[in-house]
Amino acid sequence: MVELQSFNKNEKPSWCPGCGNFAISLATKKSISELNIKPKDSVLVSGVGCFAKLPYWIKSYGFVGLHGRSLPVAQGTKLANKKLTVIAYGGDGDGYGEGGNHFIHACRRNVNITYLVHNNSVFGLTTGQYSPTSKQGKVSKSSPLGAKESPLNPIALAISSGAKFVARGYAGDINHLTGLIKKAIQFEGFAFIDILQYCPSFGHDIKYYNERVYRLEDNFHDSSNKILALQKAFEIEENKNDRLAIGVFYKSQ
Numbered sequence: 743m744v745e746l747q748s749f750n751k752n753e754k755p756s757w758c759p760g761c762g763n764f765a766i767s768l769a770t771k772k773s774i775s776e777l778n779i780k781p782k783d784s785v786l787v788s789g790v791g792c793f794a795k796l797p798y799w800i801k802s803y804g805f806v807g808l809h810g811r812s813l814p815v816a817q818g819t820k821l822a823n824k825k826l827t828v829i830a831y832g833g834d835g836d837g838y839g840e841g842g843n844h845f846i847h848a849c850r851r852n853v854n855i856t857y858l859v860h861n862n863s864v865f866g867l868t869t870g871q872y873s874p875t876s877k878q879g880k881v882s883k884s885s886p887l888g889a890k891e892s893p894l895n896p897i898a899l900a901i902s903s904g905a906k907f908v909a910r911g912y913a914g915d916i917n918h919l920t921g922l923i924k925k926a927i928q929f930e931g932f933a934f935i936d937i938l939q940y941c942p943s944f945g946h947d948i949k950y951y952n953e954r955v956y957r958l959e960d961n962f963h964d965s966s967n968k969i970l971a972l973q974k975a976f977e978i979e980e981n982k983n984d985r986l987a988i989g990v991f992y993k994s995q
Contacts, residue, residue, distance in 0.1 A: 745775060749781055749801045749802060751798075753799055755767070755795065757792060761940075762913035766796070766913050770796070776924060783827060785804065785827070787805045788812050790836055791835060791860070792866045792867045810842070812832055813848045821853065828856070829856045831857075832845075834861040834873045834896075837859045838873075838874040849900050849904045850904045855933075856923070861939055862945045866941050877893055898975040901971055909933075909934070909989060918988065958990065959990075963989065966993065966994060968994070
């Protein structure tokens with residue numbers, strides 16, 4: 743059995759106190775170790791953003807690349823050595839903004855990697871500009887009159903682009919998130935998880951999400967039905983209470 747401690751490093755993360763990245767990092771280590779994957783058999787790939795330092799602080803192979811470009815590197819790594827467990831990381835700015843085109847085509851190609859996006863609806867590294875998933879009207883440094891665009895819907899985009907494993911996790915529920923990541927790693931194909939991440943410095947705090955998050959599995963959701971999955975994905979745009987579903991929206995081989 744691979745111990746979680748085997749993924750620990752001596753260096754300490756420099757994220758802000760209370761950042762959701764700490765929880766996502768822990769869920770990553772728990773997932774890999776519980777699947778009995780050794781550090782030497784795993785590769786973590788990231789781009790640019792607060793999340794992107796994660797490969798520095800987990801003991802495995804890692805690659806930190808360009809803004810929005812973690813997916814091409816991760817796909818190339820997997821194609822070069824299919825025995826490796828490859829996890830790519832993105833942010834809502836990095837992955838859905840700069841890396842949006844790579845995201846769409848990764849869904850289509852279905853290369854056997856896992857893609858985890860840290861979604862806090864703000865550009866945290868550059869101190870608070872609005873991002874592709876920010877709500878319309880959000881006032882920030884880059885939108886003093888309020889963001890004009892409607893927010894991107896990552897779940898609906900992934901499903902409609904051809905992804906066969908589409909889920910949403912929450913950094914505030916580590917056990918649930920760990921289970922989702924394990925399922926994604928075990929899935930034979932491109933597996934995508936949009937992770938709701940609290941950002942106490944520039945975005946929503948953990949209380950905001952705790953009041954809104956609920957588990958799909960508690961509502962008997964049929965993840966094999968693409969139409970139902972899309973309907974559930976659009977719930978975030980239609981409901982008035984900002985209810986946020988977490989779990990597997992769609993899974994199909």
